[in-house]
Amino acid sequence: MAQAHPILENSGFNPDKKLKIVGSSPIKHDGLDKVTGRAKFGADMFLPGMLVGKILRSPHAHAIIKSIDISAAEKLPGVKAVICRDDFPEIKAGSADGDMTRNAMAREKALYDGHPVAAVAATSESVAKAALKLIKVEYEVLPHVIDPVEAMQPDAPILHDYLRTKGVKGADKPTNVVERYELGMGDVEAGFKEADVIVEREFDTKPMHQGYIEPQGCVAATTEDGQIELWCSTQAPWVYRDRLSNILKIETAKIRIQQSEMGGGFGGKTGFYPEPIAIQLSRKAKRPVKIALTRNEVFRATGPVSGTKSRIKIGCKKDGTITAAEAELIFQTGPFTGSAFTNAPQAMFTRYALKNVKTVSYEVVSNRPKVNSFRAPCVPQVVFGVEGVIEELARKIGMDPIDFRLKNAATEGYKTIYGDVFGPIGFVETLQAAKKCDHYKSPVPAGQGRGTAAGFWFNRGGETTGTLNIGIDGSVTLILGTTDVAGSRISISMMAAEELGIPVDKVRAVMADTHSLGFNRVTAGSRTTFSTGMVIIDSARKAITELCKRAAGIWGVSPDAVTFEDGFCKPAGANVGSFEPLSIAQIAAKTMATHGAIAGHSEMNVTGAGPGFGLHIVDVAVDKETGRVDIKRYTVVEDAGKAIHRLQVEGQFQGGAVQGIGWALNEEYCYGKDGRMENPSFLDYRMPVASDVPMIDTEIVEVPNPRHPYGLRGVGEVPVVPTMAAIANAIGQCIGVRPQSLPMSPPKILKLIDDHKAKNGG
Amino acid sequence: MAKKYHITTTVNGDEYEYLCEAQQTLLDVLRDELQLAGTKEGCATGDCGACTVTVDGTMVCACLVLAVETDGAKVDTIEGMANGNELHPLQRSFLELNGSQCGICTPGILIAARELLKRNPDPTETEIRYWLAGNLCRCTGYDKIIRSVQAAAKEMRGA
Ligand code: FES
Ligand code: FES
8 A cells, every 4th residue: 555645644734824825815816817808718718720619509409319410511611610410439338438438429419419429610609600501310209308307207208228226136127227326334224213303305406507697618729740739617627538539549749628717616517518529620620729618508418407306304312312214316417427426415414413323315417518616516406305305393392493403413523424433623613603693693573484404525635636836936836727617726825835934925726738738537526726735835845845955055055954934944943054044046046056946846645634513694685566576684603623814715615605596496407308408507597696695604613624734624515505495484584485496486485485385274 | 711800899998900701799709809708708698798898888798799890899798807906896795705616607797786776875685686586696595696796885985
């Protein structure tokens, strides 16, 4: 076994260290380009001779592709390349690469409305569009299935003949159920016997889209000897490169990906869409090709998040102790596996110190676009149900819902359902901060309802690389690999500056291309500021060791006799001799005469991520005539471990909460009987606008994660986990019945109000 | 070849001449012909505001205006918002208060906010929210955008 990296063994975390930079909110260095229009996103690259790429998409939800005739399109003046399935290497169906290439370009069948079937590159957009119309595709339309429960029925249309359910012994018939996954602990039956109160409810949630404002955009260029250069908007340059290498059969050293600025991803840019198509077009046309997706394409063929059905049952004693929990969960994944649904049973109850849990989860294919990650993938959908049952139990036994959570809160030493034992965590502190905050202490305004809900996310580490270079004037550049989705460049620069004892303005970070650093795992799961931060801190410490060596050389003493403090190399003690401290700049100025450039580099599989917990409080008003829900007041309380850049941490909390508000109240994929998406535009798929929401108050809790040098955890996922549950709980307080289906749109709320009235005698 | 039209437009004070097709929008032309890519496309249907610019002082979605309609007009985009090296107070407040996260919505929101403050130097929070209701942002939850606009308005009023 390889030895663990020293910084992973001992981070050097020191709670008493006075921090100068970490914890403040300097202006991010990349901000200037963003407020002046200079920042270059996926579609903002222009190369000489560049062609416009356009994609022909299936209008059918499920159809055999009998033939594709591209000859007429190829003859149109201005058309430089036309491609279809024949231009992609054959890879066995049902394998990971087989799925990936088939999602990029349909082969045997079109599996959803919007599935790519061909593409053209032409000298102008109008020519490219005209060429698409000349491509003749012969389809044999098949029956389709959209709803996951229908897709599980024995007579459902089958998407893949080869599919057999994983996790079921003797499964030998074609099915749409990809996997049955069971996860549990303890004795649920005995647990429920101990319970005084049991609540069991069913929930459903609809697919929603990540909703990034920047559609996927890329430019691919190729050379005569087969080198590929790809500019694209991505959360995962290295992952894209390796997967492109697999499906296009090009070695990784010949694919150089430069990430653009990314205009939002939220998980939706962790897998490629137009990129392999742009590359194949460019190889055929021998010219650079740009593809920028339209919003319609983004909705129909990228993203969405799994829709779910769930049944959740929890029992507790009169004193509030939860005795058992049980869940059955169904996740819709689009035509290919990849929903990451196993996150859900691992995370759904985790934050409560439960002993008896049983969960059974299913992943099901259907004729919808392949789902992609979204903040805390697959967890918010089921927490929507769990936290509804939790509040209902609390009210049934007459306990304050936050006290109920405190009674059951997991603490350090708790062994989770997925096997990890919690280190120091901040759930109790988060709940206490919530109880103390002004929002929770103030009375619920007349006519409104208040709801709360809690959430958890693991936070992640993983393979990460980075480099820190010291210039001859002592200023510092960082080469980072993990995509900056919301300000990680400045947060990591701050940590480098803190280590080196220099102002953050002396540090600049650039985003590397895939040739310049080793593999970096995807920016996702709240791992970037944590993991890349760790790698850069390690690099800084290596550079400091080297600085001390150089100072020792200059003074003619042993390197052990030099220490580094606040940006200066100093003699370690009086007996070393009396030397004036040397600043980084002074040492750097002499690098020519010493041993050349000073740098630090680090690569590791980062471990030690600290779990994150949050609690949301929301007040709503419901218009009883129309069923419209108004968010009146919202507070996010969350443990960040340590907020490196406070404004950005707040921004994560606020952004996550508002995405959750959209998911709670409006956002859903609507399908017609023909299996086509009916609302693929921002007009009909309505995300929250500024006038829909109030200010989002934030309360940053800081219970440090000692495995990180500054105690950081990660804050990107938790903010969306409890949102829908909190809003549903608030609506329940307002109208007397807690909604169990998302989105909680006006017609559904109105029906709940009417049914509730009818049941209670008007 | 589709027929092309010869258009002359003043963009951020500079005169540009170009050829475009009848169906090309102002957004297409700004980005693809003039390579002024600071104006963004989020939807091309007038629903996201990422392409917000002004044409002869009127705020528009550049994706809803045909380029040929702007012959002889004066177009102002994000690239012209700063005065040389001096940022507009809105640009500064968005930097200081983190009103921009990924930044894709930022150019459109800055132009829209500038037009608001021209007409209403002291808007209420609700007025800002309704004025910006045509500009989608998926990252920030709007909180820091609103605060940035409030701060710039205050500074510009000299308050
Ligand atoms: S691109 Fe013009 S409004 Fe969205
Ligand atoms: S900052 Fe990303 S969309 Fe507004």
